[in-house]
Amino acid sequence: MYLRNIAISADDKYRECSILGKSVPVDLVKAGRPRKRKENASRPVQKNLNYRNAQKWFRLSAVANFNEGDYTGEFTFAPENRPGSIEDCEKEIANFIKRINRARKKKDLPKMKYMGVIEGKNTDKLHFHLLLDNLLNRDEIDDLWTKGRGKNKKSIGFTNIEKIKTQYGIDGVIVKANYLTKEFKLENQKGKRKWFASRNLKKPVVERAQNWKYTDSKIARLLESEQLESQLEKDNPGWELIEFPRKNPETQKDELVKLDIRENEYLGTLIYYRMRRRR
Structure with missing residues (x-):
């Protein structure tokens, strides 16, 4: 056969x-x-029972859209800025991405490509990770994880933005994608949202x-x-x-x-x- x-x-x-x-x-x-x-x-649908499909889709999409030299970032919330729920965290992320895209527009750059996951077992530990392109530098991105203007401008929380690079001979994008999807099995059991991504990504292709x-x-x-x-x-x-x-x-x-x-x-x-x- x-x-x-x-x-x-x-x-x-x-x-x-x-x-x-x-x-x-x-x-x-x-x-x-x-x-x-x-x-x-x-x-895959967010609540798909097969979490491995979600991991595979995330990994393939990451490789299709990002390269070594692009960025991976971790973004946290200071105690006074902690979101009260996943939904509040999503709003903070959406506003952050809007600030980034406004800054890019001023430089005649296209909208940012990104993929990310929210992590944290409770609201005290909520934070998120991003894969994002490198058309803005790390200092510019860090400066946008803030709220307020002028003298009232304050950081929302800690940031750690690094260039993606090969690790132990394995493509850095794959390494980061595997790391970011490590909790998909647990989150799937709880029916929680696993990832978010921009709409301007290339899609993985099923060959003939x-x-x-x-x-x-x-x-x-x-x-x-x-x-x-x-x-x-x-x-x-x-x-x-x-x-x-x-x-x-x-x-x-x-x-x-x-x-x-x-x-x-x-x-x-x-x-x-x-x-x-x-x-």
Whole structure:
């Protein structure tokens, strides 16, 4: 029986792929069934029970829209400025983004690209993180996390704005996206909002499904001969497999792998892998 090879790409520089049976639903695709042509990935509903879809969408969107040299920022609230609820925190963030976009408009710059998450188990600890472009410098952004004017201008809270950079050989955008989505599972259980993002982002793209390259028997032979990794790179010229973290299903310990292979009694062999353009 043939297997489908599905790739969801981020700006043609990074992709996450799955080899699975034709009856297995595909992540980030409407109704779980990919079409014969390219299509934009569907953003998961905030309260989607599959929090991993939310993590995947956030990660792919981050890679599609941000690069090393763009910024990651943490923004907190001083005790006297603490929001009383998630909704109040969202209003503060919206006003902050409006101030940034007004400052950009004065410089003839487009509206800011951003993605972010709100964190904090209670109102005393509410804060938020952003991925944002670098068209304003860090001092300019920090100066806008304030309220009031002139002598009455005061900081709303602490800021920590850094340039995104490679960490331990892993793309810095992926590292930050993984960090920012670490609480998605817990928040999903509570039905809370997970993320927010600007509307001017590029969307991840679901590539045309490949329904002819792999069969159950071919995958079995490649696994037995330990040639699956080299075959995947051969079948994707210009791309290379990269390591990614997963939890070992047997030991439950974190590990880095290039292939995540699972056997399912009903769905058969499921293979997940990530690739990037060769440098």
